[in-house]
Amino acid sequence: MLRLPQTKSGYALVGSAMLFVLSLAIPALLPSGGAPVLAGPAAxxxxxxxxxxxxxxARLGDCMACHTAVGGATYAGGLKIKTPxxxxxxxxxxxxxxxxxxYSLADFDAAVRRGIRKDGSSLYPAMPYSAFSRMSDEDIKALYAYFMYGVEPVAQANKAVxxxxxxxxxxPLALWRKWFALEDGPFAAAPGQDPVVARGEYLVTGAGHCGACHTPRGWSMQEKAFDAKGGEVYLSGGAPIDNWVAPSLRNDPTVGLGNWSEEDIVQFLKSGRTDHAAVFGGMSDVVGWSTQHFKDEDLVAMARYLKSLPPVTAKGHYAYDPATAQMLAAGAVGSNAGAGIYLKECAICHSNDGSGVARMFPPLAGNPVIVTENPTSIVNVVVNGGVLPPTNWAPSAVAMPGFKDRLTDKQIADVVNFLRISWGNKAPANVTAKQVMKLRTAGEPVATTAWGAGTHQTSTWGVFHPQPYGEGWTFAPETHDGREKAR
Known part of the structure; x- marks a missing residue:
């Protein structure tokens, strides 16, 4: 369970933050150690x-994408992960x-499910061991067997932090683990729970560790909730990861999955595309390296679980407005710089009515990525482009070009702001040329608060303060998307 220090003074909060900050560097992300939980190593x-x-x-846990550097040997590590x-x-x-x-089986289990290395020290929580603590003994044994006997050895040294x-x-990580890590043990279905929903909960909250990206983190980088018992904050959307925002997976009709069917979710996780959505950024890695390989029954289980989550307070309601399409069709953009840029550069793929092309060019009208509070994703895709990766179920790749060499920073800000208020979209049109410039030149996400932004090495700075892009801090793994094919 989640345990917080009990005190009547404010010193626990500051002291805990100090302990966390003093621990932010670990030479290895996934080693092992700790008291035996399972039987010893196989002879x-x-x-x-x-x-x-x-x-x-291993596919369920998406182990390969995180433990493989871009262009590196499979499972040999070296993927860069930015921290505060x-x-x-x-x-x-x-x-x-x-x-x-x-590693013995006990060593492996202690690392994966308890966050304890072989030498007894604690792992950095970029390793989602709180989620993995819900994995079954049987899955851990199988995972260990695979890594010991099914993975090709690579004699590559770990990279220094x-x-x-x-x-x-x-x-101090031992104290962080004591206060913030989940220690409920392997997942157990609630009495009377639909077995399909139970399987989905096991996958989403456990092996799939969806909350590691899609649940916001608190002042000490802890996930604010591990399952639906944590309330509306659970899976309500995370901070930008490699300049891609992890959106809400709750049933919000505007910024979440409220308008998605169970089949939509299955198709998205299987192929990376639906009639109204296309995968990009970090989620491309998840689909390409992980979920496209899931059994259909597991995809259905995950979708059913997500659709079964309690309702959340909607962040507005979307209704299509044809006025934008009419203006663009007539070429009556006038002094609207963003509209003029859209008509010239974007409408050929995404259409005057913002509908796009099903399973190729995603719609912009009513798209949660466009209207979410933080516009980093849409700024990033306009600046750097994106790739809709090929999968076993949709083998054609579709690429959007980046416009950083074609448009000025102000022009990019203008067109992004145009997208956020067109076709009925209702989002703040306040992206500035300076913010675009920082993302383009330094890889800084768009700030949504007053705190300082991060750099190419850090996901943010400010020690005790929230990220410049939403509450809490985050771990930001480098993405493979657009740089190499999924494996």
């Missing part, structure tokens, strides 16, 4: 069926001396 190669099951569990005080790198989890070759002392001290 001989296990049943091939167990290894095959473990391979599937610098960058860390995922570790080698292949069965070698530089990886996890000397880009964080200086005193932030590199690790001992």
């Amino acid at each position: 001989a190669k296990p049943d091939p069926a167990l290894v095959e099951k473990g391979s599937y569990v 005080v610098g960058a860390i790198y995922s570790t080698n989890i292949t069965p070698t001396a530089t990886g996890i070759g000397d 880009d964080i200086r002392w005193p932030f590199s001290m690790r001992w």
Whole structure:
């Protein structure tokens, strides 16, 4: 369970924040250690069926995308992950001396489900061990068998972190883990719960660790909720990751999945595209490296669970307004700079009415990405472009070009602001040329509060203060999308 320090003074809050900040640098993300939970290491190669099951569990956990550097050897680590005080790198989890070759099953379990390394120290919570704590003993055993016997060894040293002392001290992480980590044990379905919904809850809250990106984090980088018992904040949307905002997965009709059917969610996770949405950014990695490989029954279970979540307070209601399409069709853009740019550069794919082309060019009218509070995603895709990746179920790749060399920063701000108030979209049209310039040149997300923004090394700065792009801080893994094909 989530345990917070009990005190009548304000010192616990400041002290806890200090402990967290003093611990933000870990040479390895996923090693092991701790008291034995399961039986010891296997003496001989296990049943091939167990290894095959473990391979599937690894897909459920999306282990490959995080533990593979862009262009690097599979599972050999090295993927850059930005934190509030610098960058860390995922570790080698292949069965070698530089990886996890000397891990027993108990060591492996302690790392994955409890966040404890082989040497007994605590892991950095970029490793989503709170979510993985819900995984079953059987899945952990299968996962261990796969990494020991189904993964090709790669003798690659782990990359040192880009964080200086005193932030590199690790001992405070044990206290962070005690106060904030989930320790409920393996997932157990509620009495009378629909078994399909229960399976979906296991996948979403456990192996799939969806909340690691889609639930906002608090002052000490802890997830604010681990499941629906945490209220409306659970899966309500996270901060930008590599300049892509993780949106709400709740049933909000404007910024969430309220207008999505169960089949829409299944098709999106399977192919990366529906008639009204297209995957991009970090979620492209999730679809390409993970969910497209899920069994249909598991995709249905996840979709059903998400649609079964309690209703949330809607952030407005969307109704299509044809006035924008009529203005564009007539070419009557006048002094509206954003409209003129859209008509010249964007309408050929996304149409005058903002409807796009089904399963190729996503609609802009009523699109949650356009109207969400933080506009970083839409600014990023206009600046740098994006790729709708090929999958086993939709083998054609579709790319949107970036406009950073074609449009000025002001022109990009103008067209983004136009999108946020057109076709019935109702979002603040307040993106500035300066914000576009910072994203284009320094990789800084668009700020939505007054705090200072991050750099190419950090996801934010300000130590105790929230991110410049929403409450809480985040871990920001580098994305493979647009840089290499999924594996």
